[in-house]
Amino acid sequence: MATNPKQVVTLTVNGEAHEVLIEGRRTLADVLRENVGLTGTKLGCEHGVCGACTVLLDGSAVRSCLIFAVQAEGAEIATVEGLAEDGKLDHVQQAFTDNHGLQCGFCTAGMLMSVHALLAENPDPTEDEIRVGLNGNLCRCTGYQNIVKSTAAAAAAGKAARSSAQAS
Amino acid sequence: MSETIIESHLAIRKDKWIGKPTKRVEDPRYLTGTARYVADLELPRMLHAVYVRSPHPHARILSVDTSVLPGLGKSVWVFTGQDLRDVPPLIDHVALDNLLRTPQNVIAIDKVRFVGDAVAVVVAGDRYAAEDAAEQLSAAVEYEVLPPVPSVEAANAPGAALLFDDLGTNEIYRQTEKHGDTEKAFAAADRVFTTRFHHNRYGAAPMETRGVLANYERSEQQLTVWSSTQMPHFLRSVIAGQLGLPEHRVRVIAPEVGGGFGQKMCTSPEEIAIPFIALQLGRPVKWIEDRHEHLLAATQAKEEFINLEVAVSNEGKLLGVRGEFIGDGGGYSFNTESALIEPALAAKSFPGPYRIEAFDEEVAASLTNKSPVAAYRGVGWTAANTVREIMIDEIARELGIDPVEIRRRNMLRSDELPYRSVTGQLYDSGSYLESLELAMKTVDYDAFRTMQERLREQGRYLGLGISSYVEQTAWGSDSSAQAGTPLPSHDNSTVTVDPSGTVTVAVSTSCHGQGHETSYAQIAADGLGVDMADVKVVFGDTLTSPYGLGTYASRSAVIGGATVARASADVREQILKVAANMLEANPDDLVIEDGTISVAGTPSVSKTLAEVAYAAYWDSEVRSDEPMLTSTRFYDPPATYANGCVVVLAEVDADTGVVTLDRIVAIEDCGTVINPMIVEAQVQGAIVQGIGGALFEQFVYGDDGQPLTTTYMDYLIPTSTDVPPIEVLSLESPSPFSIGGIKGMGEGGQIAAPAAVANAVADALAPFGARVRKLPLAPDYVLRLMGKIGSPNG
Numbered sequence: 001m002a003t004n005p006k007q008v009v010t011l012t013v014n015g016e017a018h019e020v021l022i023e024g025r026r027t028l029a030d031v032l033r034e035n036v037g038l039t040g041t042k043l044g045c046e047h048g049v050c051g052a053c054t055v056l057l058d059g060s061a062v063r064s065c066l067i068f069a070v071q072a073e074g075a076e077i078a079t080v081e082g083l084a085e086d087g088k089l090d091h092v093q094q095a096f097t098d099n100h101g102l103q104c105g106f107c108t109a110g111m112l113m114s115v116h117a118l119l120a121e122n123p124d125p126t127e128d129e130i131r132v133g134l135n136g137n138l139c140r141c142t143g144y145q146n147i148v149k150s151t152a153a154a155a156a157a158g159k160a161a162r163s164s165a166q167a168s
Numbered sequence: 169m170s171e172t173i174i175e176s177h178l179a180i181r182k183d184k185w186i187g188k189p190t191k192r193v194e195d196p197r198y199l200t201g202t203a204r205y206v207a208d209l210e211l212p213r214m215l216h217a218v219y220v221r222s223p224h225p226h227a228r229i230l231s232v233d234t235s236v237l238p239g240l241g242k243s244v245w246v247f248t249g250q251d252l253r254d255v256p257p258l259i260d261h262v263a264l265d266n267l268l269r270t271p272q273n274v275i276a277i278d279k280v281r282f283v284g285d286a287v288a289v290v291v292a293g294d295r296y297a298a299e300d301a302a303e304q305l306s307a308a309v310e311y312e313v314l315p316p317v318p319s320v321e322a323a324n325a326p327g328a329a330l331l332f333d334d335l336g337t338n339e340i341y342r343q344t345e346k347h348g349d350t351e352k353a354f355a356a357a358d359r360v361f362t363t364r365f366h367h368n369r370y371g372a373a374p375m376e377t378r379g380v381l382a383n384y385e386r387s388e389q390q391l392t393v394w395s396s397t398q399m400p401h402f403l404r405s406v407i408a409g410q411l412g413l414p415e416h417r418v419r420v421i422a423p424e425v426g427g428g429f430g431q432k433m434c435t436s437p438e439e440i441a442i443p444f445i446a447l448q449l450g451r452p453v454k455w456i457e458d459r460h461e462h463l464l465a466a467t468q469a470k471e472e473f474i475n476l477e478v479a480v481s482n483e484g485k486l487l488g489v490r491g492e493f494i495g496d497g498g499g500y501s502f503n504t505e506s507a508l509i510e511p512a513l514a515a516k517s518f519p520g521p522y523r524i525e526a527f528d529e530e531v532a533a534s535l536t537n538k539s540p541v542a543a544y545r546g547v548g549w550t551a552a553n554t555v556r557e558i559m560i561d562e563i564a565r566e567l568g569i570d571p572v573e574i575r576r577r578n579m580l581r582s583d584e585l586p587y588r589s590v591t592g593q594l595y596d597s598g599s600y601l602e603s604l605e606l607a608m609k610t611v612d613y614d615a616f617r618t619m620q621e622r623l624r625e626q627g628r629y630l631g632l633g634i635s636s637y638v639e640q641t642a643w644g645s646d647s648s649a650q651a652g653t654p655l656p657s658h659d660n661s662t663v664t665v666d667p668s669g670t671v672t673v674a675v676s677t678s679c680h681g682q683g684h685e686t687s688y689a690q691i692a693a694d695g696l697g698v699d700m701a702d703v704k705v706v707f708g709d710t711l712t713s714p715y716g717l718g719t720y721a722s723r724s725a726v727i728g729g730a731t732v733a734r735a736s737a738d739v740r741e742q743i744l745k746v747a748a749n750m751l752e753a754n755p756d757d758l759v760i761e762d763g764t765i766s767v768a769g770t771p772s773v774s775k776t777l778a779e780v781a782y783a784a785y786w787d788s789e790v791r792s793d794e795p796m797l798t799s800t801r802f803y804d805p806p807a808t809y810a811n812g813c814v815v816v817l818a819e820v821d822a823d824t825g826v827v828t829l830d831r832i833v834a835i836e837d838c839g840t841v842i843n844p845m846i847v848e849a850q851v852q853g854a855i856v857q858g859i860g861g862a863l864f865e866q867f868v869y870g871d872d873g874q875p876l877t878t879t880y881m882d883y884l885i886p887t888s889t890d891v892p893p894i895e896v897l898s899l900e901s902p903s904p905f906s907i908g909g910i911k912g913m914g915e916g917g918q919i920a921a922p923a924a925v926a927n928a929v930a931d932a933l934a935p936f937g938a939r940v941r942k943l944p945l946a947p948d949y950v951l952r953l954m955g956k957i958g959s960p961n962g
């Protein structure tokens with residue numbers, strides 16, 4: 001087969017720089033998973049509907065199956081692997097396990113990243129706002145009940161953390 | 169609820185853990201992105217496989233010109249059906265004489281029978297290169313296009329093209345069976361109601377598609393297959409048989425599985441073809457299905473036609489039913505349970521929680537040029553429940569009886585159980601009426617009716633839909649026979665305490681989201697008297713787990729749970745024996761609590777489990793004849809039946825036909841509950857899948873046999889904004905038949921929800937005389953039901 005030209009791209013993922021040699025047509029999702037070796041980001045549709053591949057690009061949620069890795073050069077990319085610190089779950093992850101917000105776990109990485117983006121924009125969402133904020137992430141297992149509950153709990157935990165930070 | 173006394177030989181130890189909403193021990197790896205699904209696995213020198221699939225619903229393959237591919241045999245490899253002609257075709261396992269068989273080659277040889285049927289597999293060093301080559305090869309396949317058979321009606325029309333010429337027909341099964349005296353019932357009837365119902369074709373669509381990675385170590389003659397499967401051991405047996413390998417040289421691993429819902433229980437042709445190719449090439453080969461391919465080629469579910477005649481008295485008593493259940497099987501009568509999986513199971517489960525004493529069933533299945541139909545949560549039972557509950561509401565409306573009242577008049581009472589239904593299903597125990605009453609109380613039924621009436625005057629259409637159900641669980645030999653598709657089976661667990669006193673539980677069921685690592689650890693912890701943190705549950709690898717059928721049909725809690733309880737009880741006895749030697753006491757006087765063994769009433773005379781386990785392995789003075797602290801136990805339970813009731817409150821927008829769900833209340837009774845948090849979430853998830861089937865989901869095929877729903881933009885699964893809050897309440901009628909009184913659960917929500925939604929819509933649209941005759945209730949159909957466009961069921 002004819003081989004396509006490759007180029008060197010530097011991606012900053014969870015604060016760490018990765019240099020990869022890739023074809024221009026490779027999606028960010030594939031490069032994160034196969035070239036960088038971070039397989040926590042999942043592919044559920046590869047056509048931009050399911051949200052399983054959601055990562056943060058400079059803080060905004062994007063579907064990594066819909067953009068090329070070369071487009072992410074220079075941006076801060078955040079994936080599920082960067083959430084926990086020293087093995088300690090962050091407040092969103094903690095809320096999801098406390099409230100049984102996952103079953104098979106396949107949608108979970110994308111869901112957690114979307115929750116982070118949602119709460120960054122709206123730290124104190126109503127239940128309706130949570131539902132609207134997450135309706136681009138499909139989950140086939142939970143029926144969303146506990147995902148909504150987990151997100152509300154994460155928002156409350158974030159709020160508590162902020163006010164104790166202010167008080168101290 | 170009936171007071172059920174569990175007989176002592178069925179009792180299990182229930183102490184600190186069983187019944188508690190314990191947080192899941194498996195969560196951290198999913199939350200941190202370290203859980204590995206098959207797509208995440210990589211092996212040295214791994215190749216990537218991509219399928220070339222038929223663009224035609226029905227065609228003969230004339231030629232596949234592989235010479236168009238540069239680098240063939242060096243950097244690109246192709247396998248066609250001809251290359252796999254020595255692999256025997258897949259055939260269903262149902263033991264019925266007059267069911268015609270439709271052998272399916274794992275890659276089509278002469279003919280393709282649906283859009284998406286496998287024509288060739290292209291293998292290359294990376295997925296992108298394999299996709300390029302597959303695209304090139306697709307253009308180099310020559311077909312002779314045959315007339316398509318897009319529906320059951322077309323399949324049985326005179327002169328229809330035949331999917332399998334040698335069968336001489338597309339209808340592969342038709343059989344009638346009489347239960348009770350329907351002649352008498354119909355003669356005694358005041359009224360006879362009829363319906364012709366089309367249950368839609370929808371499917372599991374797990375978030376993780378299918379995927380297989382296979383590796384053959386030639387020097388070891390060892391094949392290892394990682395597959396996103398629900399049944400690793402069964403798959404090992406099938407692979408060994410199909411590829412002619414000794415079974416001990418085949419190892420199947422189900423890594424993390426991103427949902428299955430029944431779809432990943434039968435053998436996919438890809439699960440045979442990919443290992444075959446890995447064997448040929450001597451290199452690891454991975455195939456990961458993409459979503460488009462999944463919506464084309466993975467099995468679909470639930471499509472059937474149900475025609476009913478129901479004999480009733482003026483008081484609304486159901487006297488007798490005649491039912492015809494016709495399955496649309498798709499291109500092949502699929503392996504495992506055949507095309508009867510829908511119609512046969514629907515027929516047998518039709519009576520549900522009601523006393524129906526006369527029932528004639530006619531079950532049929534036809535082949536069509538569509539993707540094959542196989543299992544999806546609530547097989548057959550969903551369609552049966554949907555049509556029955558819709559019919560009951562219609563009868564009530566016609567007779568001027570309240571829908572709750574008509575159910576009360578026909579429902580089996582808990583003190584009438586055990587009860588054998590007219591179709592031979594032995595309901596062990598339950599709370600049919602109690603579930604209904606609790607649901608109605610929870611939604612405040614009378615208040616709803618008042619509000620409904622008031623809002624109707626303002627032109628708003630609110631409706632309430634009830635759906636009561638019985639869910640057959642504990643799918644072993646007895647359960648499958650009672651369902652009408654006999655499949656003998658059993659499952660096993662091994663519980664082992666190691667020399668340090670920690671516990672490993674190896675089970676043959678195979679988890680894909682149900683939280684088995686938590687539930688089984690709860691059972692073992694109680695059984696042994698240890699902390700849950702000291703228990704590790706392993707499964708999904710045929711090398712490390714005992715043989716069994718895996719996880720499907722709501723069987724794991726009741727079967728797997730019982731095997732863990734039984735093996736734990738044995739090991740507990742072994743521990744007590746050694747401890748008795750150490751403490752110079754009688755084993756009967758000893759207790760284990762929180763990992764400490766002591767003389768009952770004298771806690772100071774004690775040993776820790778770690779001390780006892782150490783001595784059991786290393787101290788020849790006190791060890792037993794068989795020093796290892798381990799036991800393997802099996803279980804093949806009698807059938808059990810969970811039950812419940814789902815009530816949906818909905819509003820129909822009279823201008824747009826859009827249905828909005830406002831509230832759902834679900835009552836679930838699955839006997840003894842191991843982890844209520846997991847049970848609640850299973851109910852919620854299942855209900856939302858049922859909502860998908862009721863409102864959005866359908867695999868649509870054109871008259872030309874072309875699939876029209878091949879992306880997630882066309883095949884719509886529910887999102888977070890489509891579903892209302894779902895309240896789940898529990899009743900607990902332990903089974904008098906099964907170990908621990910556990911029944912199993914997980915499908916009831918899917919079984920019940922479509923009818924609850926349909927009944928809510930019909931109730932809302934009662935002023936228009938709406939009669940639901942098909943699903944989904946998409947806006948255009950709702951407008952038809954209201955007479956606003958076209959004809960209602962045209």
Ligand code: FES
Pocket residue numbers: 042043044045046047048049050051052053054063064065066
């Ligand atoms: S995989 Fe990217 S949106 Fe589905």
Ligand code: FES
Pocket residue numbers: 101102103104105106107108138139140141142375426427681
């Ligand atoms: S937890 Fe399985 S898809 Fe969301």
